[in-house]
Amino acid sequence: MKGIILTEFVEFLEQTVGENTAQKIIDDSQVASEGAYSRVGQYDYHELIQLLTQSVAETEQQAEVLLQGFADHMFKVFKRDYQVFFEGTDNAISMLIQIDNHIHVEVQKLYPDAELPKFDYTLQGSQLTLRYQSPRPFAQVAYALVGACLKYFGDKEKLISSELSQDLKSATFVVATA
Amino acid sequence: MSDDLKQQLALANARAERLKKARHEAEKLLEEKSRELFAANQQLEEIQQNLQQDIQQATYELEVTNARLQSALDGKSAFLGQMSHEVRTPLNAIIGLSEILLGTRLDEAQHDYMSTINNGAKSMIVLIDDLLDITKIEAGRVDICPEPVDVHDLLRNINGMFELSAKQKDLQLDLQIDNTVPGTISIDVGRYTQIINNLISNAIKNTPQGRVFVQVGFRASADDDGGVLITKVVDTGIGIEATQLERIFGAYEQIGRPGQGAGLGLSICRQLCELMNGEISCESIPGRGSIFSVKLPVRTSTSRDLQASTEATASLPSLPPLRILVAEDNPTNQKVLTAQLAQLGQTPDMVENGAEAMEKIAQSEYDVVILDIQMPVMTGEETLQAIRDSAPSISTHYCIALTASTYQNQEARLLRLGFDAFLSKPLDLQVLAEALMNVPESLSMSLAEESSFIDWDNVVETLEEGAFDFTYLKTQFGEAHRAIFAEIAPSFLQHSYRELEQLIAHAQASEIEKISARSHSIKGAASSLGLNDLANILLRIENKPAAEDVVAKVTEVKIYMDQLKPIMERELAQCVSEG
Numbered sequence: 001m002k003g004i005i006l007t008e009f010v011e012f013l014e015q016t017v018g019e020n021t022a023q024k025i026i027d028d029s030q031v032a033s034e035g036a037y038s039r040v041g042q043y044d045y046h047e048l049i050q051l052l053t054q055s056v057a058e059t060e061q062q063a064e065v066l067l068q069g070f071a072d073h074m075f076k077v078f079k080r081d082y083q084v085f086f087e088g089t090d091n092a093i094s095m096l097i098q099i100d101n102h103i104h105v106e107v108q109k110l111y112p113d114a115e116l117p118k119f120d121y122t123l124q125g126s127q128l129t130l131r132y133q134s135p136r137p138f139a140q141v142a143y144a145l146v147g148a149c150l151k152y153f154g155d156k157e158k159l160i161s162s163e164l165s166q167d168l169k170s171a172t173f174v175v176a177t178a
Numbered sequence: 179m180s181d182d183l184k185q186q187l188a189l190a191n192a193r194a195e196r197l198k199k200a201r202h203e204a205e206k207l208l209e210e211k212s213r214e215l216f217a218a219n220q221q222l223e224e225i226q227q228n229l230q231q232d233i234q235q236a237t238y239e240l241e242v243t244n245a246r247l248q249s250a251l252d253g254k255s256a257f258l259g260q261m262s263h264e265v266r267t268p269l270n271a272i273i274g275l276s277e278i279l280l281g282t283r284l285d286e287a288q289h290d291y292m293s294t295i296n297n298g299a300k301s302m303i304v305l306i307d308d309l310l311d312i313t314k315i316e317a318g319r320v321d322i323c324p325e326p327v328d329v330h331d332l333l334r335n336i337n338g339m340f341e342l343s344a345k346q347k348d349l350q351l352d353l354q355i356d357n358t359v360p361g362t363i364s365i366d367v368g369r370y371t372q373i374i375n376n377l378i379s380n381a382i383k384n385t386p387q388g389r390v391f392v393q394v395g396f397r398a399s400a401d402d403d404g405g406v407l408i409t410k411v412v413d414t415g416i417g418i419e420a421t422q423l424e425r426i427f428g429a430y431e432q433i434g435r436p437g438q439g440a441g442l443g444l445s446i447c448r449q450l451c452e453l454m455n456g457e458i459s460c461e462s463i464p465g466r467g468s469i470f471s472v473k474l475p476v477r478t479s480t481s482r483d484l485q486a487s488t489e490a491t492a493s494l495p496s497l498p499p500l501r502i503l504v505a506e507d508n509p510t511n512q513k514v515l516t517a518q519l520a521q522l523g524q525t526p527d528m529v530e531n532g533a534e535a536m537e538k539i540a541q542s543e544y545d546v547v548i549l550d551i552q553m554p555v556m557t558g559e560e561t562l563q564a565i566r567d568s569a570p571s572i573s574t575h576y577c578i579a580l581t582a583s584t585y586q587n588q589e590a591r592l593l594r595l596g597f598d599a600f601l602s603k604p605l606d607l608q609v610l611a612e613a614l615m616n617v618p619e620s621l622s623m624s625l626a627e628e629s630s631f632i633d634w635d636n637v638v639e640t641l642e643e644g645a646f647d648f649t650y651l652k653t654q655f656g657e658a659h660r661a662i663f664a665e666i667a668p669s670f671l672q673h674s675y676r677e678l679e680q681l682i683a684h685a686q687a688s689e690i691e692k693i694s695a696r697s698h699s700i701k702g703a704a705s706s707l708g709l710n711d712l713a714n715i716l717l718r719i720e721n722k723p724a725a726e727d728v729v730a731k732v733t734e735v736k737i738y739m740d741q742l743k744p745i746m747e748r749e750l751a752q753c754v755s756e757g
Contacts, residue, residue, distance in 0.1 A: 036199030037203075038200050
């Protein structure tokens with residue numbers, strides 16, 4: 001997993017629960033890297049799961065709530081550091097349909113070794129069906145990011161339905177104009 | 179320190195430690211990336227170098243192949259040039275000697291056979307020329323040399339050459355020159371003539387009945403010293419199928435009936451047009467006819483470079499006896515040239531090479547020296563060099579180059595070497611006669627002779643007698659001579675007197691070119707009325723427009739014409755009363 005997800009998760013923790021609590025979560029999660037992440041580094045994705053599990057335990061918040069908070073944080077980071085993701089988009093659907101063709105292309109330029117999930121879609125009228133597929137069980141992260149995207153664009157579109165597979169390696173989201 | 183504080187301190191230390199570690203991790207990664215980048219860069223440079231080497235190698239190989247092909251092409255061209263030379267020599271004999279035989283007493287069948295032999299040989303020359311042209315064009319060795327020319331005269335001459343063949347097929351041959359076409363333009367005369375000749379010849383060949391029509395126009399360009407000369411050759415012939423139209427300008431294509439040549443003509447026309455930055459196109463309806471259009475960019479020329487040669491007529495000019503030396507090694511060619519010169523009333527001294535020619539020149543003076551280029555012992559070029567390097571009594575000889583090789587711009591090369599004129603074999607009698615007409619010494623001699631016949635006092639006296647001399651018109655027109663006189667005299671009185679005014683002005687202003695042109699023009703009109711005395715004075719003015727006494731001569735013309743005018747008017751009045 002690319003370091004940026006982990007550095008930003010730690011950043012998110014420090015902002016929401018404080019530096020010390022964040023450090024405690026890291027220490028208690030016993031991640032192999034000891035939480036010394038760099039954006040450009042490559043890490044075992046299990047460390048994210050370890051950190052998340054430990055965060056839930058430490059903060060007593062639901063995993064979904066934490067993840068949604070993290071996804072909103074990520075969107076701000078994207079906006080701040082990767083303006084290029086937003087080029088030519090003025091609504092959530094136009095952003096979601098170009099994940100594979102534009103955003104992931106840009107990611108590959110910076111990080112040729114990044115292992116990216118796959119997003120394909122069908123568009124019927126104003127209704128978007130987005131399918132997520134990954135070798136890693138992060139369907140919930142994807143769900144949270146879709147939600148963050150809708151929120152970022154002012155909730156003009158709504159998530160009508162979502163279906164996450166048992167192993168969390170795939171999911172289907174249906175988004176339509178509100 | 180409380181446990182809580184201790185714990186917080188430990189967490190802060192752990193965080194600081196974590197951040198430090200993360201920084202080291204990032205720095206290590208950065209260094210790794212830098213190394214990767216460096217390696218990638220090295221690899222790219224290596225690829226680039228290999229690529230450059232590959233390109234150099236490929237370029238070198240192409241150059242070698244190109245040089246080899248060029249050399250093969252040069253070899254082929256040289257071979258063709260040599261072959262054409264070899265073929266021309268016997269053809270020269272066939273054409274020259276058959277022409278002479280045609281001038282002798284032959285019965286009808288013999289005349290017919292001889293004429294066929296002559297035409298056949300001439301066709302072969304055309305074919306060889308076409309082959310050489312294609313080879314030259316394909317080898318990029320054709321230079322386009324524009325020169326100022328009276329395009330009206332040129333077109334009339336080109337058209338005139340086909341009058342006979344058109345008449346033989348009962349075809350109407352017309353030339354229409356739009357009045358927008360400038361008098362003088364700059365164009366490669368030889369190449370333009372070749373294109374138009376080819377088109378008219380094709381048109382006549384492919385038209386069983388009806389008309390061949392040459393239409394010439396001009397479209398001036400925005401800058402005022404140029405434009406496009408548009409020449410259309412229109413025929414009412416067999417026409418060309420649409421499917422063939424695309425192919426007719428390709429080399430080795432032939433339309434129409436078989437056996438009408440190698441089909442190189444239109445390909446040559448197209449390539450020549452392209453070389454002259456112009457274009458050629460064809461529209462056609464099968465069974466109705468064809469229109470070939472040639473568009474060539476030309477410059478208009480202000481200088482009135484009137485060429486005496488455009489006055490050429492079919493009849494042979496009479497030449498004064500000339501002292502001619504010919505150096506020619508080939509016995510057949512010697513025989514042909516001797517016979518041709520005899521036709522022109524000339525008896526040349528004949529030698530076999532340049533060395534013998536030099537001996538002859540040292541012994542006696544010649545009006546003209548004709549040198550074959552390829553000779554044993556001493557070639558034509560070497561002989562010319564020897565002549566030009568000699569003392570003035572020898573070096574000033576008028577020298578004409580004679581060669582069967584037209585390959586690679588021989589004419590320009592030989593003229594640069596110092597020859598005064600150039601003749602190519604097979605030698606046309608008319609061309610030979612014109613070349614000899616241009617010999618300066620002979621011209622002045624004949625002028626001196628002609629002028630010595632004029633008795634000025636007597637001229638005036640004759641005129642004072644008050645009768646117009648109808649001798650010339652009578653021989654030309656017989657009984658109709660007075661009617662003809664009534665037709666042309668008014669225009670002579672009107673135009674020539676106007677031109678005389680201009681001639682006087684030019685003479686007073688010493689405008690040499692204009693003096694020549696104007697006197698040439700009046701001379702033509704005078705000759706057509708048989709006013710030989712007047713024509714002779716004008717000829718002297720035309721040939722020596724810079725002479726000191728030119729104003730005096732022009733004044734003589736004026737006096738003569740002033741005396742002539744009432745006589746002609748009286749004759750005219752009488753003609754009208756008779757009519």
